[in-house]
Amino acid sequence: MTGFFHEHVALTALNTLGIVAHARRLAVLRDEAQLPTLLADGDFCHGPRLILGGGSNLLITQPEVNASVLQLATQGIQLVADDGHHVLIDVAGGEPWHRTVRHTLEQGWYGLENLSLIPGTVGASPIQNIGAYGVEVQDRLHSLRALSLPEGKMHVFSRDDCQFGYRDSLFKQQAGRWLVLSVRLSLSRQPGALTLYGDIRQALEQDGIAQPTPLDVSNAVMRIRQAKLPDPATLGNAGSFFKNPVVDAQHAARLLADHPDLPHYPQADGQVKLAAGWLIDRAGWKGRRLGPAGVHDRQALVLVNHGGATGADILALASAIQAAVWAHYAVTLEREPVTV
Numbered sequence: 001m002t003g004f005f006h007e008h009v010a011l012t013a014l015n016t017l018g019i020v021a022h023a024r025r026l027a028v029l030r031d032e033a034q035l036p037t038l039l040a041d042g043d044f045c046h047g048p049r050l051i052l053g054g055g056s057n058l059l060i061t062q063p064e065v066n067a068s069v070l071q072l073a074t075q076g077i078q079l080v081a082d083d084g085h086h087v088l089i090d091v092a093g094g095e096p097w098h099r100t101v102r103h104t105l106e107q108g109w110y111g112l113e114n115l116s117l118i119p120g121t122v123g124a125s126p127i128q129n130i131g132a133y134g135v136e137v138q139d140r141l142h143s144l145r146a147l148s149l150p151e152g153k154m155h156v157f158s159r160d161d162c163q164f165g166y167r168d169s170l171f172k173q174q175a176g177r178w179l180v181l182s183v184r185l186s187l188s189r190q191p192g193a194l195t196l197y198g199d200i201r202q203a204l205e206q207d208g209i210a211q212p213t214p215l216d217v218s219n220a221v222m223r224i225r226q227a228k229l230p231d232p233a234t235l236g237n238a239g240s241f242f243k244n245p246v247v248d249a250q251h252a253a254r255l256l257a258d259h260p261d262l263p264h265y266p267q268a269d270g271q272v273k274l275a276a277g278w279l280i281d282r283a284g285w286k287g288r289r290l291g292p293a294g295v296h297d298r299q300a301l302v303l304v305n306h307g308g309a310t311g312a313d314i315l316a317l318a319s320a321i322q323a324a325v326w327a328h329y330a331v332t333l334e335r336e337p338v339t340v
């Protein structure tokens with residue numbers, strides 16, 4: 001299809017790790033009116049394809065991505081219901097996540113403040129069920145609209161249909177099948193339901209704020225994240241590179257006997273979540289480099305591109321870290337970003 005897909009398009013500025021790569025072909029979808037044109041493209045619907053949002057959770061491992069890449073750039077936030085206590089809003093998949101968070105706060109619609117400053121798009125937010133400071137998008141998601149690309153059929157998913165888990169969902173499991181076109185969020189008009197995590201509480205106390213508004217919480221989260229995480233605009237990264245591992249209670253008890261300061265979070269099913277950043281740090285990897293790929297010096301969970309790193313360089317570093325954490329603690333670290 002001429003005019004919609006462009007051939008051999010640079011992806012370097014479209015992935016926050018800054019991996020140098022090209023797409024065999026790429027199209028930008030700005031309006032759902034373009035969907036019939038997209039669905040008429042056999043190469044896209046039946047060949048290898050990649051949906052791209054902000055590229056902030058991707059590890060590209062090949063210099064030439066042999067796929068039809070579709071970047072979703074649809075925009076718009078609509079109020080669809082308001083009973084005076086709660087609102088329902090529909091947000092287009094291409095809307096930047098953080099801009100949406102700030103917009104909702106300006107309108108007096110609360111609930112997303114803890115998720116401030118997470119990069120990427122709204123359409124990608126359910127893919128790995130984004131989360132931070134005790135809140136996950138599943139806690140605020142009412143439903144979503146997604147297109148099954150092989151069949152060209154639209155589906156509405158309730159929250160339960162999405163099969164959300166820790167940094168997981170049906171859409172992550174069935175990668176490439178679904179194009180999430182819009183997300184319906186359920187937000188509160190009452191600023192009461194704030195989850196104040198330790199870091200946020202501390203930041204607010206430092207500012208002398210005893211009765212924080214949701215906007216205060218959003219500002220505190222932004223400051224904490226800016227201090228702790230590297231800005232992809234200056235140092236390529238994809239946020240947390242590993243999930244926090246979950247181990248059984250006996251394994252956790254053995255580790256805690258040897259390392260009482262290991263941060264751990266008991267789960268409802270009796271298992272225990274461990275802090276991956278602590279494990280990487282204590283295995284000796286914080287701030288270290290393997291060639292142009294490195295571990296951030298303030299946050300051991302974040303792998304960075306010091307300049308010119310390939311996907312293979314990042315993977316080699318990740319493997320070395322996984323081997324070290326296994327050797328020290330017999331814990332398996334699972335990668336978080338999607339590998340292309």
Ligand SMILES: Cc1cc2nc3c(=O)[nH]c(=O)nc-3n(C[C@H](O)[C@H](O)[C@H](O)COP(=O)(O)OP(=O)(O)OC[C@H]3O[C@@H](n4cnc5c(N)ncnc54)[C@H](O)[C@@H]3O)c2cc1C
Pocket residue numbers: 016050051052053054055056057058072093118119120121122123124125127128129130131132171175176178179180181229230231232237238239240338
């Ligand atoms: C500095 C930094 C901090 C971060 N902090 C957090 C954090 O606190 N919590 C957290 O959970 N994540 C965090 N992340 C990871 C990332 O921001 C999120 O996973 C985000 O949702 C990715 O959005 P994106 O638009 O960039 O997705 P992309 O990286 O473009 O895509 C990620 C995956 O989603 C798929 N996808 C994207 N859009 C769609 C769509 N519309 N329909 C179907 N599939 C789609 C892609 O095919 C790919 O498989 C961080 C990343 C960075 C760089």
